[in-house]
Amino acid sequence: MARPRILVVGGGFAGVECVRRLERRIPAGAAEIALVAPFSYQLYLPLLPQVASGVLTPQSIAVSLRRSQKHRTRIIPGGAIGVDAKAKVCVIRKITGEIVNERYDKIVLTPGSITRTFDIPGLAENARGMKTLAEAAYIRDHVISQLDLADASRDEEERASRLQFVVVGGGYAGTETAACLQRLTTNALTHYPRLDPKLIKWHLIDIAPKLMPELGDELGHDAMDMLEKRGIEVSLGVSIAEAGPDMVTFTDGRKLPCRTLIWTAGVAASPLVATLEAETVRGRLAVTPEMTVPGYDGVFALGDAAAVPDLVKGGDAVCPPTAQHAMRQGRKAADNVIATLLGRPLQQYRHRDLGLVVDLGGKDAVSRPLGLQLKGISAQVVARGYHWSALRTNVAKTRVLTNWTLNAVAGDDFVRTGFQSQKPATLRDFEYTDAYLTPQQVREHTAALSVKV
The missing domain is CATH 3.50.50.60 (FAD/NAD(P)-binding domain)
Structure with missing residues (x-):
């Protein structure tokens, strides 16, 4: 048989x-x-x-x-x-x-x-996703390249558009992406003395009335407060009306010079x-x-x-x-x-x-393990402890722990690998x-x- x-x-x-x-x-x-x-x-x-x-x-x-x-x-x-x-x-x-x-x-x-995407003019051609390893590698190179190009440019309008970053999606993926990348660009400023820190701006937008509503009102407010204290502009009840290669139009009518649009608005x-x-x-x-x-x-x-x-x-x-x-x-x-x-x-x-964990980079985090509401360092310990324990092999656990330790001791680096530089970067191509x-x-x-x- x-x-x-x-x-x-x-x-x-x-x-x-x-x-x-x-x-x-x-x-x-x-x-x-x-x-x-x-x-x-x-x-x-x-x-x-x-x-x-x-x-x-x-x-x-x-x-x-x-x-x-x-x-x-x-x-x-x-x-x-x-x-x-x-x-x-x-x-x-x-x-x-x-x-x-x-x-x-x-x-x-x-x-x-x-x-998940919608029929928004220019979205398919100009938005980048955060669903695959290739997309994450591409976005890292792209963000660092914007700093490099802005630093080299003598055109103030070009410089302004390269230093504006928009993340669409106020769920876990979008919020953590905006938080982690904003921390990267902030830490990079010591290596780009020609750039005005006031020109670098991260925007997190979502059509929903609340940021990460699954967290509940208190933790959701805490997360939003952490982001805004770091200079991330959070706009709720807003989405994208049109996406161009160097300009993004919001549904509230605002037009933002921008060459980086990261789309994480659901799956x-x-x-x-x-x-x-x-x-x-x-x-x-x-x-x-x-x-x-x-x-x-x-x-x-x-x-x-x-x-x-x-x-x-x-x-x-x-x-x-x-x-x-x-x-x-x-x-x-x-x-x-x-x-x-x-x-x-x-x-x-x-x-x-069993609860929720949100790692916002550095010492910022919010967590709700088994109904217990945490924020700051204690929440970060829970968040990283949960992720570390969920990794299925000892090799992966060792690599992640080593990377976290190295980053905490040595800080970030700002190197573009160029691996994805010649690859079409649309959602359709990567996914x-x-x-x-x-x-x-x-x-x-x-x-x-x-x-x-």
Whole structure:
């Protein structure tokens, strides 16, 4: 009898946790486990702003998939671009560009999310994201290059536009990105004596009425107070009306000379979701509390791409797209996959939030572990302690701790690597949003290409 094939799509928090659990709980030889991942690492996304600001090196938060697994899982280097649930085939584009079909008996969809955008003139061409390691590396080079170019320029208008920076999105990603990069440009001033500190200005804007509303009023106010004391201008109830290469227009009518627009205004489910033609909830796959996709045999979905019901809150509430939920969903989904193989009942996902941590750089932070509200140094200790403990390998933990120590002792550096200087820097280019097939194309590929057996 052939061994059942379990295919996990996505090497993020949910996918990696699912594979780790499957490896631990399925006896060797009892099933084939495969993981589809475009990169050979799991990106520890919460620390991405610290890579953009140079506090951490990119390799520090790229946690090796091969170190974190037991080598029983076959890792397919590529990205899933379509799923034919009827034929039980996943269409994969390998990193070589070759398109192959992968058969499965059970599939766990954890393709994650992409940056959510809107139909704003100039946004697609001029905004930069903070969702991938390449984007963080690009933004770091770009911000430092603006300082270099402003320092060399004799044109006051050019200098002013290069020293204005706009971050859109008052959630965790946007707030931490603005805070970490503002700290970088402030510390850089001693190396740029020609630049007027008053000209360097960071703007954090969000259409919502509150900054990081999940924190609650008190901690949200504390975070905003920390940012404003450092000179970051926070504008709420405001978004972008138009984005140009050297000018940004706000929805309140303000026009700001600016050559750096960082867009972190939320996430949307991976386009892979649309290839199933299944029911969605605000763009995420509708799933049961057991994380199965109704009407699709052997299909599980979780993480950012799935609207997993939040049984603790009840009603129509779904779990937010956070790493904390994704990791725990991954473990529960693995248990349910095993339960289907053994003919046992499935378990519902239920989890209470353990709290929130926000690292604003240096001594600034706010945290709410288990309901306890902290700010300043104590919050920073909790935030960094949580992130450090969540890293899955000792190599990653050592690198991160070493980087933090080095930055605290030696300070920042202001070197442009140039690795991404010739690469198109749009959201589409970095996040490969054009890579996916239509449902019709998926069916054509599963019919035309030979299925691997």
